[in-house]
Each structure stands twice: as C-alpha cells, then as structure tokens.
Amino acid sequence: MAWDRNQMAARAAQELQDGWYVNLGIGIPTLVSNYIPEGIEVTLQSENGLLGMGPFPTDNEIDPDIINAGKQTITELPQTAYFDSATSFGMIRGGKIAMAILGAMEVSEEGDLANWMIPGKLVKGMGGAMDLVAGVGRVVVVMDHANKAGESKLLLKECTLPLTGKAVVDRIITGLGVFDVVDGGLKVVELAPDISMDEVRSKTEATLVE
Amino acid sequence: MQMLREALDGVLFDGMFIAAGGLGLCGIPENLIQAIVDNGTKDLTIASNNAGVDDWPWPAAADQAGEEDDLVLCGRECRVHAPVSVRRTGAGIQPAGHTGRADAAGGCGIPGFYTKTGVGTVIAEGKEEKVFDGETYILERGMIADLSIVKAWKADETGNLVFRKAARNFNPPAAMCGKICVVEVEEIVPTGSLDPDNIHLPGIYVHRLVQGEHEKRIEQHTTRAA
Numbered sequence: 001m002a003w004d005r006n007q008m009a010a011r012a013a014q015e016l017q018d019g020w021y022v023n024l025g026i027g028i029p030t031l032v033s034n035y036i037p038e039g040i041e042v043t044l045q046s047e048n049g050l051l052g053m054g055p056f057p058t059d060n061e062i063d064p065d066i067i068n069a070g071k072q073t074i075t076e077l078p079q080t081a082y083f084d085s086a087t088s089f090g091m092i093r094g095g096k097i098a099m100a101i102l103g104a105m106e107v108s109e110e111g112d113l114a115n116w117m118i119p120g121k122l123v124k125g126m127g128g129a130m131d132l133v134a135g136v137g138r139v140v141v142v143m144d145h146a147n148k149a150g151e152s153k154l155l156l157k158e159c160t161l162p163l164t165g166k167a168v169v170d171r172i173i174t175g176l177g178v179f180d181v182v183d184g185g186l187k188v189v190e191l192a193p194d195i196s197m198d199e200v201r202s203k204t205e206a207t208l209v210e
Numbered sequence: 211m212q213m214l215r216e217a218l219d220g221v222l223f224d225g226m227f228i229a230a231g232g233l234g235l236c237g238i239p240e241n242l243i244q245a246i247v248d249n250g251t252k253d254l255t256i257a258s259n260n261a262g263v264d265d266w267p268w269p270a271a272a273d274q275a276g277e278e279d280d281l282v283l284c285g286r287e288c289r290v291h292a293p294v295s296v297r298r299t300g301a302g303i304q305p306a307g308h309t310g311r312a313d314a315a316g317g318c319g320i321p322g323f324y325t326k327t328g329v330g331t332v333i334a335e336g337k338e339e340k341v342f343d344g345e346t347y348i349l350e351r352g353m354i355a356d357l358s359i360v361k362a363w364k365a366d367e368t369g370n371l372v373f374r375k376a377a378r379n380f381n382p383p384a385a386m387c388g389k390i391c392v393v394e395v396e397e398i399v400p401t402g403s404l405d406p407d408n409i410h411l412p413g414i415y416v417h418r419l420v421q422g423e424h425e426k427r428i429e430q431h432t433t434r435a436a
Contacts, residue, residue, distance in 0.1 A: 047306065048233050048379045058436040064236065064426040065375040071234040072432040082375055084382040084410075085233070085259070086314040089307030093325065112330075125260070130333065131307035134326040166330025 002145075002175035003192045010035040012101050012142050012173050016042050023047060023092070023132055025102030026070040028142045032101055043079060045097055047128040049088045052080035069128060089128065093135040100136040102129065104143040104169075106159040109206035111169040111181035113141065114161035126164060133165035145174035146203040155179075155186065155206040176200050185209045214245040217392050217420040221357055222246060225253045229313055229355035231384040232261035234429045237377030239394050241422040242359040243267040257355060259309040259380055263429060305333065308350055310383045315352030317386025317415070322349050358388025361424070362411070365393060366401045369413030378410065385415045392418040 003011065009031035016022060016032075018040035024032050033055070036042060044053040046068040053068055054075035061075055068074045091097060106114040113133055116126035133139050147153045155172070172179045176199065177191040185207030188200065201208060228246070232238030238261045246254070247269060262268045304312075305327050315323050324347035328334050338349040360381045363374035371393065373381060385391045398421045 046376075048236075048376055050376055056432045056434040059433055060436070062428070062431065062433065063375070064428045065377040067234065067236045067376050067429070069233075071236070071429040073428060073430065074432075076375075082373075082378055084310070084373075084378050085306070085380045086310035086383040089310050093307060093327065126305055127259075128306040130305040130331065131327045134329065163331040 001193055002195060004175070006031060006034075007192075008142050008173055008175060011178065012140060013037060015099065015101070015138075015140050015171065016040060017098070018042070020098040021045055021051065021091075021096060023097050023100045023102075023136065025100065025129070025132075027103040029101040029103060030070070032142075045088070045091070046074070047085070047088050047092060047132070049085050050076075050080060050082050052077040054080070089131050089135075092128070092131050095135060095137060097132070097136045099138045099140060100132040101140045101142060102132065104141045104154070104172075106154055106156055106161050107141055107143065107169050107172055107181075107206075108156050108159045109181070109185040111167045112159045113139070113164045113169050114159040115164050117162050119162065129164045133168040138170050139165075139168050140171045140173065141169050142173045145176045145200075150203065152203045152205040155204045157206055176203065182209055213420050214241050214394070214422065215249070217394075217418045218242065218245055218249070221390055221392070222249055222251045223356075224251055226251070226356040227255045227257070229353070229358045229384040229387050230256055230258035230261040231358075231360040231379065231381030233259060233376075233379040234261075235263060235427045236429075237361050237373070237379050237381055238262060238267070239359040239361040239392075240267050240424055241394050241420075242361075242392060246359075257309060257313070257353065258384070259306050266427070310380055312350060312353040313355075313380070313383035313387040316354040317383065317388075318352075320352045322351055324348065325350055353387050355384075355388045356390070358384045358386075358391040360385045360391060360393045362393055362395045364397045364399055364404070365395045365416070365419050366399050366404050366413070367419075368401050369393070369416030369419055370401075370404055370409045371395070371411040371413070371416065372404060372408065373410050382411045385411055390417050391415055392420070394420050394422045394424075396424060397421065 005028050013032045013035035021043045023045045046053045048069045054077040057075045104115045176195050178189040179186040187209045334348050362371040364372045
C-alpha cells in the first residue's frame with residue numbers, strides 16, 4: 001500500500017536530527033511537525049521572521065500578529081524569537097537552517113526542483129522557496145509519485161516547469177518510497193510496504209539507479 | 211484620515227516606486243495604503259512581499275484580463291489587473307529574500323550584492339554572475355524607493371520604532387530604503403519611555419509618523435481544538 005499524506009509526513013519526520021533548525025513548507029510538510037520523533041528537539045523556522053514556531057492556536061489564543069509564512073495563525077513557544085525578514089533570509093542563506101522539507105511539482109533526476117509556477121495558470125510566486133533551496137544544508141522533498149492519472153509526470157529526466165533551484169534536492173519521499181538524488185539518477189533507499197520496483201519503474205521517467 | 215493625508219502630503223506622484231512593509235495581512239500599513247488609493251495616484255510600482263489580499267487594502271480587480279507584466283500577486287492565488295494600475299513586485303517576480311536584502315542594502319548604501327538564490331532559474335536571466343570559492347552567485351541590485359510605507363507597533367516622538375511579533379517582517383528593511391519613510395503606528399509614546407536597548411529601528415530612518423486604528427484582519431484562521 002502506498003503511503004498516504006500522514007505516513008509520508010511521518011517518514012519525512014525521521015529525517016530530523018536533534019538540535020536542528022528546520023523549515024517546513026506548506027502542504028504535506030507542515031504535517032511533519034505532528035510526527036517529530038520522541039526524544040529529539042527541533043526548532044521550526046518560519047521565514048517571515050520567527051524561530052520557534054508553535055502549533056495552531058485555540059480560538060481563544062488567536063493573535064493576528066502571530067502568523068507563519070503561509071499566513072496561517074500560529075502560536076509561540078518558550079524559545080520563540082522574532083526578527084525582521086532580511087535577518088530571516090540571512091540565516092537561511094547563511095546555512096544556519098539544517099534542512100528544508102518542501103513540496104514539489106516536478107523533480108529531475110539531477111535534483112532540479114520546480115515548485116512555484118505553472119505558466120499560463122495562476123501564479124503564487126516563489127516566496128522564500130528559492131532562497132531556502134539555495135541556502136539550507138539539506139533539501140527533502142515530499143511529493144506525489146505520479147499525477148492523478150498515474151502517469152510519470154513528476155519525477156523526470158528534466159523538469160518542464162520553471163525551476164526553483166538547480167541540483168538542489170537531496171532526498172525525495174513519495175507515496176511509493178524514499179529516493180536519493182545520486183550520480184546518474186535516483187536511487188531507491190526504501191519502498192513503502194508491498195510496493196514493487198515494477199510499479200516504481202512504471203511511474204518514474206527519471207533514471208533509476210539500482 | 212485627515213492626519214493620514216497630511217502624512218503623505220506632497221509625497222505622492224504618478225509613476226512612483228513605493229516599498230511597503232507587511233506580509234499578507236500581517237503588519238501592513240493599512241491606513242497609508244488606503245490613503246494612497248483614495249488619492250488616486252496612478253502607475254505605481256509597489257515592492258512588497260506581499261502586502262494585502264485580493265481586494266484589500268488595494269482595490270479589487272476591474273477585470274481579469276491582463277498581460278504577464280500586469281500580473282499582480284496579493285494574498286493567496288489571484289490574478290488582478292488593478293484599476294489604479296498598481297503593479298506589485300516582490301512576491302511574484304523576485305524571491306522573498308531579495309526583497310528584504312535589496313531593501314536593506316539600498317538603505318545602507320550597498321548598490322549591489324551577490325546571492326546564490328535563483329542561480330539556474332529565470333531569476334538569473336540577464337544578470338551578472340561571479341564565482342566565489344567555487345560557487346556561482348548572481349549580482350542583485352540594492353533598492354531605493356521614492357517612498358516607504360511601514361506599519362510598526364509603537365513609536366516615540368523621535369520615530370524610534372518597536373514592532374510586534376510577526377508583524378515586524380519586511381517593515382524594517384522597507385523603512386530603510388525609502389527616500390521618504392512614512393510610518394503608521396498603534397501608539398505614539400513620550401520620548402524616553404521606550405527602552406533604548408529594545409528599539410527595533412532607530413528614528414533616523416523615519417521621516418513622518420502617524421498614529422492610526424488598525425483592523426488587523428486575519429488571512430487564514432487556523433486553529434486547534436482546545
């Protein structure tokens with residue numbers, strides 16, 4: 001059975017290490033904070049300008065001045081610190097954020113990432129994504145393995161969409177398993193339960209290094 | 211609103227370049243934006259990341275037709291061709307980190323800086339590149355705006371500013387890069403009542419100060435069960 005969103009998030013949470021400062025993108029990556037392993041502490045950065053991002057508030061706790069980069073209301077933690085956005089992107093570019101976990105539209109076999117725009121359609125803008133992938137220590141992508149029709153349109157030899165970054169992705173987690181970007185293509189690290197290599201091959205245009 | 215119009219008196223002109231603080235609906239200079247809209251100033255270029263949503267405080271789209279250059283970003287996904295010819299840069303056309311750093315650089319007399327962000331993407335097109343320690347970087351410009359509009363929490367009478375929580379965001383760098391910087395605050399306190407060790411932006415960057423009421427709308431009400 002392929003992993004669902006929560007299982008993918010739980011698997012991505014296994015990538016975290018104690019003491020790390022980490023940035024989680026919108027979508028499935030935000031679920032990672034629900035699965036931080038016992039015994040380790042990570043500090044979540046929100047690139048608009050805070051470290052120590054807490055969970056969503058209760059109705060009583062809502063404060064319009066406390067939001068994350070996705071503009072959702074959040075809360076503080078004891079270790080929370082606020083700073084301006086220039087400082088925030090400075091710590092990203094300066095390599096202080098150990099890992100970014102983010103979503104993708106397309107990833108290439110060389111680790112190119114496209115996740116910010118589809119030409120001709122609504123454009124959200126890249127926000128902080130380009131800075132993140134250029135600056136953090138490790139980039140882990142959590143994404144669907146194939147499109148809704150089951151076609152291999154997502155893990156490609158070359159991205160067709162405008163890039164967020166070139167050769168930036170280190171590890172990819174999909175519903176079918178975990179894949180590393182290595183010399184020559186994507187290497188299978190782990191498959192989801194009962195998933196066969198045949199299924200993976202049929203849904204992956206990118207070169208698989210076995 | 212009378213006081214706000216005075217705050218922008220003699221400052222607005224068609225075709226001007228404005229840097230605005232705020233992210234979404236958090237920490238935005240909502241009253242100054244409304245005053246600019248009411249004034250009918252046209253052909254504005256606004257650098258922000260990104261102040262406002264579809265229809266507030268900047269006006270809603272008159273129609274959906276527009277060319278790529280007129281693609282304007284606000285809040286969540288939207289495409290607007292704003293009737294006052296507002297074209298917003300920042301969120302759509304450059305990475306968020308550039309907006310902050312370009313504002314701070316421009317305000318600090320740094321006309322160009324190198325960054326790895328965007329190497330190999332459309333952002334790099336047409337820009338000079340340089341290799342430092344084996345890594346490629348792109349040359350980006352420091353930015354200076356005709357006007358910065360900024361929202362802070364408190365100011366003393368000399369313009370020393372304190373921001374509140376995540377409402378700080380792009381306000382300090384935006385403040386630094388304007389030839390004229392106008393700040394709206396929730397409270398103006400007597401000079402000497404702010405702790406000098408806890409001034410987030412010194413008054414040297416602030417030219418005009420106005421106190422206002424703020425709606426502080428929320429873009430996404432996300433909560434957990436109590």
